[in-house]
Amino acid sequence: MLSRLKTDFQLSIITLLGACALLGVTPFAALRFMQGNLVTGIVDVLILGCIASGMVYAWITGDTRRSGFVLALVVCCGAVAAGVAGKAGFFWLYPCLMVSFFLVSPRGAVFVNLVAIASAMTMQNGAFQSSVHMWSFFSTTVMTSVCAYVFAFRNERHRASLQLLASVDPLTGVKNRRSMDEGLRSALMDARRTGRFYAVIMMDIDHFKKINDEHGHGIGDQVLLSLVSLIQQRIRKTDQLFRFGGEEFVLILSGVDCNGLKLIANDLQALVRQQLRCGENAVTVSFGVARLHPDETAEGWLKRADAALYEAKDSGRDQIVFAENISGADAPPSSMLVD
DSSP, rough: HHHHHHHHHHHHHHHHHHHHHHHHHHHHHHHHHHHHHHHHHHHHHHHHHHHHHHHHHHHOOOHHHHHHHHHHHHHHHHHHHHHHSGGGGGGHHHHHHHHHHHSSSSHHHHHHHHHHHHHHHOOOOOOOSHHHHHHHHHHHHHHHHHHHHHHHHHHHHHHHHHHHHHHHTTTTOOHHHHHHHHHHHHHHHHHHHOOEEEEEEEEETHHHHHHHHHOOOOHHHHHHHHHHHHHHHHHHHEEEEEEEEEEEEEEEESSSHHHHHHHHHHHHHHHHHHHEEEETTEOOEEEEEEEEOTOHHHHHHHHHHHHHHHHHHHHHOEEEEEEOOOOOOOOOOOOOOOO
């Protein structure tokens, strides 16, 4: 449970704000019934039920987008309903207007807030003493929403930048090893749920250290960029390319059978042989290929591909080796190889 809260930002926000709402509203709901204010008490109970349901839905399904939107709509409109039932309820609307920007996107929160404000002014039920009172309420709620929007917009941009830095390799622009781990886990979950075939191709540029030593790291970087460009020209939108580290790349393929996998690997090898160059010299790549086995872990799957890559390097490089064709269980990782 704690691990999910640490890794899923939106779920943690829904859980935290939902728990605060439950703790904050429950005493008032009890007080309403004790005072005989049944209408407001029932409204509070309905709000509590919707908040609890939204939290449970988010935990079970992982769908934080829909649950967050529903929670934002419930707390804001619930505050309006409480205000209509009793004038003091309108005071709850101000924190709810701000909370909505934590639960949904800034645009979604603006929509929710406008609905809540318009509802409060339309169903006033004598809550405002005068038109001046009503328009003062309108001005202050709009100002609150605008300030919250500016903060939420800047925070969203900042968080998106941090996520990009954490998930993308700065040189090649493809996803990094951290993203690869998430991609492998997602592939495993989808394969178990749908039965779709998945495969991993590990690629390592042959003699890359020699390229850096003889031509410099700038030329080596250009070789890496050229390889990424060639691979991206051939793969589908559903395939995922990652930089595993140094000159190693990992390609996750979905929906490919044995014959299709062989065609893809051979096509990539032929493309690299024809077009990847370092000056006038051709650059080759070794390939280790592994299909996902039923009930296999991500670590075991990647280890088999790594063993196949080791075999390809050990067999003279510029080779394609399938993990199913070797024992390779105790083969050393390809990171131990000398280019």
